[in-house]
Amino acid sequence: xxxxxxxxxxxxxxxxxxxxxxxxxxxxxxxxxxxxxxxxxxxxxxxxxxxxxxxxxxxxxxxxxxxxxxxxxxxxxxxxxxxxxxxxxxxxxxxxxxxxxxxxxxxxxxxxxxxxxxxxxxxxxxxxxxxxxxxxxxxxxxxxxxxxxxxxxxxxxxxxxxxxxxxxxxxxxxxxxxxxxxxxxxxxxxxxxxxxxxxxxxxxxxxxxxxxxxxxxxxxxxxxxxxxxxxxxxxxxxxxxxxxxxxxxxxxxxxxxxxxxxxxxxxxxxxxxxxxxxxxxxxxxxxxxxxxxxxxxxxxxxxxxxxxxxxxxxxxxxxxxxxxxxxxxxxxxxxxxxxxxxxxxxxxxxxxxxxxxxxxxxxxxxxxxxxxxxxxxxxxxxxxxxxxxxxxxxxxxxxxxxxxxxxxxxxxxxxxxxxxxxxxxxxxxxxxxx
Amino acid sequence: xxxxxxxxxxxxxxxxxxxxxxxxxxxxxxxxxxxxxxxxxxxxxxxxxxxxxxxxxxxxxxxxxxxxxxxxxxxxxxxxxxxxxxxxxxxxxxxxxxxxxxxxxxxxxxxxxxxxxxxxxxxxxxxxxxxxxxxxxxxxxxxxxxxxxxxxxxxxxxxxxxxxxxxxxxxxxxxxxxxxxxxxxxxxxxxxxxxxxxxxxxxxxxxxxxxxxxxxxxxxxxxxxxxxxxxxxxxxxxxxxxxxxxxxxxxxxxxxxxxxxxxxxxxxxxxxxxxxxxxxxxxxxxxxxxxxxxxxxxxxxxxxxxxxxxxxxxxxxxxxxxxxxxxxxxxx
Numbered sequence: 001x002x003x004x005x006x007x008x009x010x011x012x013x014x015x016x017x018x019x020x021x022x023x024x025x026x027x028x029x030x031x032x033x034x035x036x037x038x039x040x041x042x043x044x045x046x047x048x049x050x051x052x053x054x055x056x057x058x059x060x061x062x063x064x065x066x067x068x069x070x071x072x073x074x075x076x077x078x079x080x081x082x083x084x085x086x087x088x089x090x091x092x093x094x095x096x097x098x099x100x101x102x103x104x105x106x107x108x109x110x111x112x113x114x115x116x117x118x119x120x121x122x123x124x125x126x127x128x129x130x131x132x133x134x135x136x137x138x139x140x141x142x143x144x145x146x147x148x149x150x151x152x153x154x155x156x157x158x159x160x161x162x163x164x165x166x167x168x169x170x171x172x173x174x175x176x177x178x179x180x181x182x183x184x185x186x187x188x189x190x191x192x193x194x195x196x197x198x199x200x201x202x203x204x205x206x207x208x209x210x211x212x213x214x215x216x217x218x219x220x221x222x223x224x225x226x227x228x229x230x231x232x233x234x235x236x237x238x239x240x241x242x243x244x245x246x247x248x249x250x251x252x253x254x255x256x257x258x259x260x261x262x263x264x265x266x267x268x269x270x271x272x273x274x275x276x277x278x279x280x281x282x283x284x285x286x287x288x289x290x291x292x293x294x295x296x297x298x299x300x301x302x303x304x305x306x307x308x309x310x311x312x313x314x315x316x317x318x319x320x321x322x323x324x325x326x327x328x329x330x331x332x333x334x335x336x337x338x339x340x341x342x343x344x345x346x347x348x349x350x351x352x353x354x355x356x357x358x359x360x361x362x363x364x365x366x367x368x369x370x371x372x373x374x375x376x377x378x379x380x381x382x383x384x385x386x387x388x389x390x391x392x393x394x395x396x397x398x399x400x401x402x403x404x405x406x407x408x409x410x411x412x413x414x415x416x417x418x419x420x421x422x423x424x425x426x427x428x429x430x431x432x433x434x
Numbered sequence: 435x436x437x438x439x440x441x442x443x444x445x446x447x448x449x450x451x452x453x454x455x456x457x458x459x460x461x462x463x464x465x466x467x468x469x470x471x472x473x474x475x476x477x478x479x480x481x482x483x484x485x486x487x488x489x490x491x492x493x494x495x496x497x498x499x500x501x502x503x504x505x506x507x508x509x510x511x512x513x514x515x516x517x518x519x520x521x522x523x524x525x526x527x528x529x530x531x532x533x534x535x536x537x538x539x540x541x542x543x544x545x546x547x548x549x550x551x552x553x554x555x556x557x558x559x560x561x562x563x564x565x566x567x568x569x570x571x572x573x574x575x576x577x578x579x580x581x582x583x584x585x586x587x588x589x590x591x592x593x594x595x596x597x598x599x600x601x602x603x604x605x606x607x608x609x610x611x612x613x614x615x616x617x618x619x620x621x622x623x624x625x626x627x628x629x630x631x632x633x634x635x636x637x638x639x640x641x642x643x644x645x646x647x648x649x650x651x652x653x654x655x656x657x658x659x660x661x662x663x664x665x666x667x668x669x670x671x672x673x674x675x676x677x678x679x680x681x682x683x684x685x686x687x688x689x690x691x692x693x694x695x696x697x698x699x700x701x702x703x704x705x706x707x708x709x710x711x712x713x714x715x716x717x718x719x720x721x722x723x724x725x726x727x728x729x730x731x732x733x734x735x736x737x738x739x740x741x742x743x744x745x746x747x748x749x750x751x752x753x754x755x756x757x758x759x760x761x762x763x764x765x766x
Contacts, residue, residue: 040726041733093726098682099675100722103480106602107473107723127585127677134588135600149582204573205681209581231573231581 031088032079032359034349035108037101037119037129040093043235043261044121046291047338051121051144052091053331054339058346059087061326069322071377073350081357087350090114094125101125105132115359116140118345121338123147124206130158139364141352143345144338146284147210151392157361159368159387161348162341163396165207165283168306169214171398172281173222175304175417176253179428184416186425195278197227199251201242201266202283203234203258211257211283227251234262243269253279260286267296267303271433278429280304281400290333293403293411301405302430307337310401310413312423313381320379337399340379348373348385381421402427441622451705462610466603473723475602479674481715482613483667488696488707489616490663494656495693496701497629499636501554504561505692507568508661510684511538512668514572517584517678520596527597531669538665539658546654562686569684583679586672597673605674612666617708623659624704632656636702664692698746700755709754717742 036055040048060066063086066074078084090112094101101120108114109132117133117140120126126145133140134155142150142160146168151160175184182189200215202208209231219226227249232242243266246254254277258266263286280303286292287305311334314321323343324335335343348371353359356367373385375395383395400417404424414424444452466475487505495502515534519525545564552560573581589598599605623629631652634642643649672678682688691714699710721735750756 041722041736045733091726091728093722095722095726098677098679099671100719102675103473103476103719104723106476107471110472124583124677124679124681127583128675131585131588131676147582149585153585204581206582206679209573213582 030083030085032082032085032353033088033090033112033114034346035105035112035114035117035119036089036091037094037104037108037117037125038091038121039096039125040091042095044096044259046260047121047285047289048093050290050331050333050336050339051342054327054335054342055089055091055118055346057323057327057330058343058350059089061323062087062346062350066326069326070319073347073377076350076354079350079353081354082359087346087353089118089346094120094122094129096122096125098122098124098128102128102132105129109133109136109138114138115353116349116364118143118349121145122205122207123150123210126150127206130155133157137361139352139361139368141345141348141368143348144341145207147207148214149206149210151390155391157365159348159391159393161344161385161393161396162308163382163398164392165211166214167396168283168398169211169218171306171400171417172215172255173218173224175400176224176279177222178417178419179426183419184426184428185419185422187428190428192223195224195252197225197249197251198253198255199228199230199246199249200226200255200257201230201232201246202256203262204231205234207285208234208257215255232262234259236262236265239265239269240273242266243273243275246270247273247275251277253277253281255281255283256287257283258286260289260291263287263292264295267299271299274433276432280430281306284308284337288337288401288413290336293413297411298405298409299433300403300411302427303403304400304416305403305413306398306400307413308380308382308396308398309335309337309340310399310415311335312413312415313379313399315423316421317379317381319377323379335379343379344385347378437622437626440625441618444621447704459614466606472602473719475606477716477719479602479606479609480719481711482609483670484692484695484711484715485708486609486613486616486667487664487692488699488711489620490660490667491692491696492620492660492701492707493623493632493663494653494660495696496703496706497624497636498632498653498656499702500653500657501558501693502561502657502660503558503686503689503693504563504565505660505664506684506686506688507565508538508542508664509668509671509688510568510572510678510680511541512665513672513678513683514578514584514668515665516669516672517586518578520586520672521584526595527669527673528595531666534669535662535665538661538668542658542661543654546657550650550653550657562689565684565689566686569680569686572680572684579679581680583677583682586676588676598676605670609670612670616663620704628652628655633702694743698743698753700753703753703755706753706755709758713754714739714743 038048038051062073062076065077078086092104094104120129121144123145126142130140134157139157146165148164148166178184179190180192202212212229216226230242230245282305284305284307288307311324314324327335351373352367356363375384382397385393386395388394399415401413402416403411404414406412415421416426491505494500512534515537516530519530549560589596592599631647635649695710695714696707700706718739725731725735
């Protein structure tokens with residue numbers, strides 16, 4: 001009996017002691033804490049890890065000066081207008097669960113006393129996290145969620161640097177239109193009748209279903225037919241029936257909104273069924289991850305992905321090349337659309353803090369609303385960063401890249417849209433699998 | 435009156451259990467004022483929420499002995515009723531929540547009637563299926579926001595009508611009230627006629643039938659009670675998170691989690707679901723919060739979590755409560 005009591009007592013004490021631990025025990029002075037929420041475990045762990053790396057690299061660049069980078073912030077060594085205070089990123093793992101994200105946001109705001117938030121990649125999690133930030137009046141800069149709804153809610157404490165899915169879906173239809181008009185590099189005009197029928201498969205949460213809705217709307221606007229539309233579960237272990245359903249309508253273009261594991265599964269399933277189509281396009285996320293190309297190799301020759309960053313940008317943009325080189329040197333991969341957005345997220349935070357010259361939320365709010373980062377100071381091929389009254393960056397734009405198999409047997413992502421930035425001839429039709 | 439007396443009568447528990455319960459109650463009551471971190475408060479809210487789910491599950495899954503793995507659909511019904519009524523017609527929480535419970539009850543009768551023609555594994559699979567079908571419908575149903583989910587409008591001040599507060603302390607005491615109502619209800623339930631009938635059914639269905647117990651009707655009743663419990667929790671989730679989508683309130687993993695916590699704590703015991711939630715919720719949340727953001731340690735929290743579940747279930751299939759009872763017997 002004594003033993004039982006002892007064990008129960010011990011567990012109870014252990015439990016209580018857990019409750020009193022605060023995350024800010026080791027906090028130092030002269031630090032500005034930013035809470036960063038990413039999916040670091042579970043199905044999106046790979047993406048989360050890359051985002052975390054890019055954010056850390058950028059914070060490091062600002063805090064410790066990087067002589068090789070031609071950006072003002074690389075010579076700051078901290079935030080100048082805040083007495084050289086360093087940026088400290090506190091990462092938490094929300095696993096893609098909206099309720100966990102909200103709880104962690106409360107931890108960051110109330111326990112860790114962060115100045116602001118960044119993240120959360122999954123649009124559904126960004127929704128709950130930004131609602132918490134709004135309630136507590138804490139600024140949140142969203143670097144990587146692309147659901148259009150996020151900036152349509154009239155929030156006063158939410159800003160988004162990345163363009164949203166409506167920008168990107170429009171790009172896709174501009175590309176399709178360009179194909180019919182002969183604007184695409186290396187391809188003669190294709191009769192519209194040969195490209196008319198489209199089919200999509202999108203993952204079934206906030207983001208994917210939003211993409212689906214927007215694709216339907218743009219298809220109508222640009223005069224294309226959606227002959228089949230599927231929403232599927234991104235964690236599903238098998239996508240055979242979805243792939244079959246797509247193939248059953250024999251579409252001219254297959255469009256996807258998938259995360260990493262499901263995009264790999266989808267391509268493999270389509271390959272095993274020897275699916276045929278003329279265009280295969282993915283709405284970034286899974287399709288633009290470094291692991292997508294690494295895992296599938298030659299199988300993705302001709303696959304398109306929308307993105308905001310392709311390493312070929314480095315040829316035309318010096319800054320992008322310099323930061324990409326730093327990232328590659330440290331982690332072995334090129335920056336991707338997702339990771340480059342994370343760089344921009346931290347960068348925006350640094351600019352905002354410097355402009356505000358204070359960590360007071362009101363000052364930060366004002367700084368965000370008045371912020372303007374010129375194009376030449378970004379790794380992105382954007383016209384800059386400037387938020388509208390809803391908090392959306394109006395100067396962003398997307399790219400469409402195509403994976404192309406080079407003569408050395410390596411897969412390279414080439415820019416095909418916007419047409420004036422094209423770095424290679426477009427491969428049309430999609431070569432398919434043998 | 436008799437029923438009310440039964441609900442508050444804990445005299446058949448051992449003295450140490452009663453003392454433990456009183457200490458635990460005092461602890462819960464003063465917890466927000468102990469200077470704990472606000473993350474700890476959110477963890478406690480989750481703990482009480484999942485205890486509520488677990489106690490509901492315990493009626494059919496524990497006392498009734500039916501492997502029920504589809505509770506998430508009722509969480510969803512509760513959550514969606516509150517959210518939709520608030521967004522469409524601005525109906526206060528106190529009206530929409532009971533309506534959600536009624537809808538869950540009605541739906542559970544409709545589902546339960548054919549479902550309880552099945553037994554054992556077939557029943558378990560069928561409960562999973564009904565839940566998945568409902569999730570698929572909600573995933574594609576544009577009227578209820580489809581997979582994009584529903585966002586509740588944020589109200590400025592402490593709003594008791596719509597249950598919206600800036601501070602979690604309000605939510606804490608609200609869920610605590612629900613938690614204690616559930617405990618008293620369960621205390622009555624286990625001594626009620628239905629409670630005894632269910633245990634009889636669990637031990638031997640044929641014998642129960644020969645005594646004139648309407649087996650199917652008993653099971654349906656227990657199933658509906660369980661559904662009502664989780665629908666209350668679902669309604670709470672909607673106002674607490676201010677955003678719901680099928681993936682967060684109707685996912686299979688939620689059903690499994692509810693059953694897992696109750697089973698791990700000890701099914702068919704009064705304290706089992708509470709102990710299960712007290713063990714798994716803090717473990718999951720604290721490990722995730724500490725280790726999740728550290729490089730090189732990502733994923734370790736999952737491993738520790740899974741390992742502890744395996745150790746407990748291998749050591750004592752009756753769960754943690756079984757272990758405590760064993761220790762007690764040995765101590766005597």
